Structure formats: C-alpha cells, structure tokens
Amino acid sequence: MQKLTTQEEEAMQFxxxxxxxFIKDFLELYPDPKPPYTTLASIIKKLETKGYVKSxxxxxxxEFRPAISEKEYAKKYLSNFVRDYxxxxxxxxxxxxxxxxxxxPDELRSILETIELQEKQSCRDS
Numbered sequence: 001m002q003k004l005t006t007q008e009e010e011a012m013q014f015x016x017x018x019x020x021x022f023i024k025d026f027l028e029l030y031p032d033p034k035p036p037y038t039t040l041a042s043i044i045k046k047l048e049t050k051g052y053v054k055s056x057x058x059x060x061x062x063e064f065r066p067a068i069s070e071k072e073y074a075k076k077y078l079s080n081f082v083r084d085y086x087x088x089x090x091x092x093x094x095x096x097x098x099x100x101x102x103x104x105p106d107e108l109r110s111i112l113e114t115i116e117l118q119e120k121q122s123c124r125d126s
Contacts, residue, residue, distance in 0.1 A: 001051055002050045003080070008043055008047055008050075008052075011040065011043045011044060011047060012073070015047070015053055020065035023040055023041050023062075044064055047064075048064070051068070052066070052067055053065065053066055094111075
C-alpha cells in the first residue's frame with residue numbers, strides 16, 4: 001500500500017470518523033477554511049485508487065467507506081516508520097523517547113509490566 005500524503009491522511013481521518021459518507025459529509029468535518037469540494041473529491045478518489053477507500057454508486061453520487069481500518073493503517077505506518085527511521089528496532093524508538101524526555105520512568109515501568117503480563121498470558125494460552 002502506498003504511503004499517504006498529509007492531505008490524504010487528513011481526509012482519511014474523516015472517512016474513519018464517519019465510517020461512510022459522501023464528499024459533502026466529509027467536507028463538513030473540515031475546519032474553516034474548508035478545501036474546495038472538487039479538491040476533496042480528488043483526494044478521496046486518489047485514496048480509492050490507492051486502496052484506502054471503496055465506493056458505492058447511488059444514482060449520480062458515490063458513497064465512500066474505508067477499505068482499511070484506522071488500526072490496520074496505524075500498525076502498518078508504525079512498522080514502516082520504525083523500519084525507515086530506527087533501523088527496524090523498537091528498542092531504538094523507546095530509547096529515543098527516553099532521551100527526549102517523552103517517556104518517564106513510571107511509564108517505562110508500566111510498559112514493562114504490560115509486556116510481562118502479555119508473556120504470562122501467552123504462556124498460559126500455549
């Protein structure tokens with residue numbers, strides 16, 4: 001799947017938020033100044049071409065809905081981001097957050113507890 005531009009990602013946020021809708025529905029969610037209708041229509045069509053949305057024709061207008069969930073997109077985007085900027089190392093990501101003081105020792109302990117809990121559950125399920 002192709003990476004989204006900033007404009008495409010913003011439009012996708014509105015598609016995910018509504019779940020389905022017409023161009024005018026998504027346009028209403030934009031803050032002022034809103035993009036022109038035709039610009040948004042082009043962005044949504046590009047999202048369809050890239051496989052992020054699918055459409056259903058209702059007489060003369062198209063209804064759009066996500067073809068990929070926000071969770072799926074976030075997972076794929078995060079994986080690509082870690083691969084491209086942190087040598088595919090989640091440890092490097094966490095270390096970066098710690099160095100930038102974006103992650104406190106308490107938050108780090110909480111993450112470790114979550115990991116340990118997941119491992120215990122995984123062992124029980126096996």
